[in-house]
Amino acid sequence: MKIRPKITITDHFIELEDPRIERSKLHKLIDIITITICAVICGADGWIEIETYGKSKYKWLKKFLELPNGIPSHDTFSRVFSLLDPNKLQECFLSWVETISRITFGEIVAIDGKTLRRSYDKTKDKAAIHMVSAWGGRVIQPSCTDKSC
Secondary structure, three states, X not given: OOOOOOOOHHHHHOXXXXXXXXXXXXXXXXXXXXXXXXXXXXXXXXXXXXXXXXXXXXXXHOOOOOOEOEOOXXXXXXXXXXXXXXXXXXXXXXXXXXXXXXXXXXXXXXXXXXXXXXXXXXXXXXXXXXEEEEEEEEOOOOOOXXXXX
16 A cells, blocks of 8 residues: 655644643644745745735635634744744754655746835725746756865
8 A cells, every 4th residue: 555645734744742732722733834834935024924924815825724713913923933842843844845845856936926016006996016926947956076065
């Protein structure tokens, strides 16, 4: 029987112990981790930005996360990550990244997003113009013949 490969974030972080008291858990640990990973990939640079990202992407996140009490607050993100074992968190994250690298055969897709300043129109209820660019490529490992690499 062939074992199913670990490919989801949940598969890789399932062994990460949730250090919170059971009765005080309003949000699932995997939801907090997944939102954080997605937000950081999209450029979030702090707990407030991660919360803002989660709120702005709520409908999309709800498609694959439970979110029983909505999006956690920035204080919740901060508190939960401060309680996690950093070594185990790193181990789980690296496992996920290595799997993604193998699945994509080393292909990299660089994504860049911009919002055109002053492109919104409040009077007409029109949102700002967003542009996304993506480039694909392969990571090339340098070949070294001497020991300096």
